[in-house]
Amino acid sequence: MTAIVQEKEKQTLQQWLKKHGSSVASMGGLLFCVIFFTITTGLKGESIWSASKLSTLIGDVIVTALMAVGAVFIYSLGNMDVSIGKQIGLYSTLLVLIGNSTGSLPLAILACLAIAVVIGIINGSAGELLHMYSVISSVVFMMVLSGISTIIYSNLGTRNISMNPGIDLTLFRQPWFMVLVLAIEYAVIGYFFYFTKFGKYARAIGANQTATSQSGVNIILYRVIPYIFLAVCLVTASLFQMGYTGAASDSTGTGFEMNVMVSLILGGMPLKGGMKSRLSCAIIGSLTFSLLAVGLPIIGVPTNMTFLIKAAIFLIVVLITCRQKGGALPR
Numbered sequence: 523m524t525a526i527v528q529e530k531e532k533q534t535l536q537q538w539l540k541k542h543g544s545s546v547a548s549m550g551g552l553l554f555c556v557i558f559f560t561i562t563t564g565l566k567g568e569s570i571w572s573a574s575k576l577s578t579l580i581g582d583v584i585v586t587a588l589m590a591v592g593a594v595f596i597y598s599l600g601n602m603d604v605s606i607g608k609q610i611g612l613y614s615t616l617l618v619l620i621g622n623s624t625g626s627l628p629l630a631i632l633a634c635l636a637i638a639v640v641i642g643i644i645n646g647s648a649g650e651l652l653h654m655y656s657v658i659s660s661v662v663f664m665m666v667l668s669g670i671s672t673i674i675y676s677n678l679g680t681r682n683i684s685m686n687p688g689i690d691l692t693l694f695r696q697p698w699f700m701v702l703v704l705a706i707e708y709a710v711i712g713y714f715f716y717f718t719k720f721g722k723y724a725r726a727i728g729a730n731q732t733a734t735s736q737s738g739v740n741i742i743l744y745r746v747i748p749y750i751f752l753a754v755c756l757v758t759a760s761l762f763q764m765g766y767t768g769a770a771s772d773s774t775g776t777g778f779e780m781n782v783m784v785s786l787i788l789g790g791m792p793l794k795g796g797m798k799s800r801l802s803c804a805i806i807g808s809l810t811f812s813l814l815a816v817g818l819p820i821i822g823v824p825t826n827m828t829f830l831i832k833a834a835i836f837l838i839v840v841l842i843t844c845r846q847k848g849g850a851l852p853r
Contacts, residue, residue, distance in 0.1 A: 532765035548803065552810045559817035570817050577697060583699040583812040585763050589778060590710050590804035591704075592755025595721070595748035597786060600728040600795035603645060603749075605660040606756065606782055608667035610775030613638065613760035615674060615683065618770045622686045632762065638753035646732025646749035650742045664779075671753045675772040684769040707758060711751060712801050720747050728795025777829075784835055785811040 550793050563570040589606060596603055613634040620630035641663060649656030675681055685691060716719035723744040726734040731755065735741050764770050789807025792798045819825050 546811070548788060548806050550815075552806055555810050555813040557815070559813055559821070563817060563820045566821055569818060570813070575816060575820070579763075579812055580697045580700055580816060581766050582693075583808050585759050585766075586778075586781055586785055586812060586844045587704055587808035588707060588755055588759035588762065589782050590789075590808050591641055591707055591801065592752035593782045593786065594791065594799060594801050594804050595711070595715065595724055595751050597791055597793070598715075598724045598728050598795045598799035599656075599722070599745060599748060600731075601649070601656045601745075602783065603659060603660040603752065604725060605641075605645070605667060607665040607775040607778035607780075608664050608671065609638065609641065609756050609846050610760050610763060610773075610778050611671055611772070612667050612772035613757050613768070614764040614774045615671065617764050618683050618685050619674075619759060621689050622683075625686070625688065627689050631757065633670070634757045634760065635754065638757050639750055642749035642753035643746055647742050656745070671772055681773075682769055682771040685764070686689055691765040691768050692841035694762050700762060703758065703762070707747055707755060708801065708805065711800075714751065714802050722742065725750050725795070725797045725799055728799065729797050752793045781811065787835060 559570045562570075563575075569575065589610070591605070593603065616634050616637070617627070617630045620633055621627045625631070645656065645659050645663060648654075648659035653660075723739050724732065724747070726737075726739070727741060727744060731741065760775075763774065785807035786803050787793070787807065789803030789805070789812040790800070791803035791807070814831065815828055818828055820833070
């Protein structure tokens with residue numbers, strides 16, 4: 523009788539770990555980073571929790587998390603968007619240019635939102651309409667936006683532009699405001715992701731698009747909606763990226779798409795999407811990623827090495843995913 527009970531308990535534990543294993547691993551990774559960098563940076567005499575480092579950490583976490591929260595919707599579809607970095611660069615540039623020319627930051631924000639929504643609609647629908655992987659359309663946008671950015675800065679004759687001092691950006695550098703906006707975005711996106719058909723159908727498409735389509739779901743519509751959510755999140759992230767520095771350049775946003783991907787991976791996001799997709803992956807992963815980005819240089823690791831670490835994490839997860847039965851990468 524005891525053996526039967528023990529066997530049932532073992533099976534229950536195995537089922538629980540199978541269901542929640544990624545969450546446990548991601549939380550464990552975050553906890554490890556917190557403890558590790560608290561001890562090691564303290565020994566170096568420059569705590570990661572000092573006022574200056576904490577401010578840098580918050581700024582880095584917020585921008586990454588704002589992007590990642592929106593990207594969860596895309597990854598739940600089983601898709602990925604590699605144009606994220608170039609979109610951030612373009613929106614940051616336009617915020618400065620339109621803000622300086624009109625003297626109105628709200629007008630610049632509205633213009634960026636309109637452009638972002640158009641890009642999102644095309645990105646979300648092109649794959650289904652043209653019968654190709656959605657990542658291909660995002661690659662096209664990445665190259666097009668890169669070309670537009672090059673043309674803009676070539677015509678300006680400079681690689682950096684700054685916001686007019688007459689437009690006050692102080693609010694976007696306040697940690698409490700950063701956290702507040704992230705909390706609001708998380709709550710809004712979380713509502714749509716967990717409690718409406720937009721999130722339900724997005725995860726269903728990621729799990730099995732054929733079955734979802736045969737259930738009468740409009741695939742194109744429920745592919746486009748997640749990209750529109752991402753568009754709003756990217757403009758919000760661009761606002762804080764530009765607001766924190768008060769400027770934009772032709773390199774703004776470079777590598778951000780990889781930052782988002784690695785953050786979601788660290789947060790336990792299943793790359794093939796589906797019903798196991800969780801919004802919390804964005805926050806946990808962004809915190810872990812930012813701790814690595816800020817903490818490693820303090821303990822003596824060269825800044826350039828962080829790129830190698832990101833690449834290593836990405837390759838490891840890709841190899842693990844590809845070797846799993848039925849495993850898949852984002853499309």
